[in-house]
Amino acid sequence: MAIAMTDEGSLAERAASRSKDPIPRRQEQTLLIGHITDFHALEPGERLGGKLDTNRLAEQAVEAMNARLSSSDVVVVTGDLTHDGKAGAMREARTILDKLSVPYLVLPGGHDNPANFLDTFGDKPYLASWTRDGGYSVDDFPVRFVAINTNSATADSASITPRTCDWLDRTLTADRDRPTFVLMHHPPFQCSIPVATYLRDPEVTWAATLKSVIGRHDQAQLVLCGHVHRAIQTVWAGALVSVAPATCVQSEPMFRAVPQSSDKGRRVELVLEPAACQLHRWDGGTFTTYTLPTDMSYRRVG
Numbered sequence: 001m002a003i004a005m006t007d008e009g010s011l012a013e014r015a016a017s018r019s020k021d022p023i024p025r026r027q028e029q030t031l032l033i034g035h036i037t038d039f040h041a042l043e044p045g046e047r048l049g050g051k052l053d054t055n056r057l058a059e060q061a062v063e064a065m066n067a068r069l070s071s072s073d074v075v076v077v078t079g080d081l082t083h084d085g086k087a088g089a090m091r092e093a094r095t096i097l098d099k100l101s102v103p104y105l106v107l108p109g110g111h112d113n114p115a116n117f118l119d120t121f122g123d124k125p126y127l128a129s130w131t132r133d134g135g136y137s138v139d140d141f142p143v144r145f146v147a148i149n150t151n152s153a154t155a156d157s158a159s160i161t162p163r164t165c166d167w168l169d170r171t172l173t174a175d176r177d178r179p180t181f182v183l184m185h186h187p188p189f190q191c192s193i194p195v196a197t198y199l200r201d202p203e204v205t206w207a208a209t210l211k212s213v214i215g216r217h218d219q220a221q222l223v224l225c226g227h228v229h230r231a232i233q234t235v236w237a238g239a240l241v242s243v244a245p246a247t248c249v250q251s252e253p254m255f256r257a258v259p260q261s262s263d264k265g266r267r268v269e270l271v272l273e274p275a276a277c278q279l280h281r282w283d284g285g286t287f288t289t290y291t292l293p294t295d296m297s298y299r300r301v302g
Ligand SMILES: [Fe+2]
Pocket: 038, 040, 080, 109, 111, 227, 228, 229, 246
């Protein structure tokens, strides 16, 4: 797994500056966390661009989770459940997710209509506290999960309100001892995917505030995101941020000429390559991240 360096110094410098205390190892508390994202589900019978059956691809991701996880594990779903936000598409996403054989934690992405999301998933107890200015925490597993809302008015932009950052700080402060995974749709770091240019906008200040909050909490070890349709990892605020690939189409990075946030009509180059998911294995003291295809029909050769 490649770890990209940020422009804030070496890993060693960052590690020294944070002086993380090792979290007590809890051998008996192993856990697999399946991470699937960006279904872009449509109403039954519809196809993305008239061709691509994103609903079937989402089902394939669920089948891959069921094949790899046991009943004590959990799946996290980091948004863009739907492509167009329609209520019928959201219900389709719910139908697909309910085929999981393990519990799942879900949050909306930029393509999702917030009202349709809550109408469809509002019976989940953890979503009782879900608002524009907050999130939820789940304490039922060997690691703690804390999810925050990053949605703004447009699908490709992101916004985390000051109240959300305050809520996250208070929520993390309430339990500093448990290893914690933070869930959010939009990645908080700049990358070479055109849909992540929001961080180049000089008016965006939430990323710095969020970084200071996460950086104050040593137990926040892993930040899980979606949105950019590509498996990407970086070290940020002392945590590993891991973006899972989409279950439908992937995006092509633009390493040499990433458009600026002010560029209108910036084009995302989408590619149809084998869809994938991530599995994060917590062994009671550390986690390891695997990126795996969702198509389980690959034949074993050894
Ligand atoms: Fe997406």
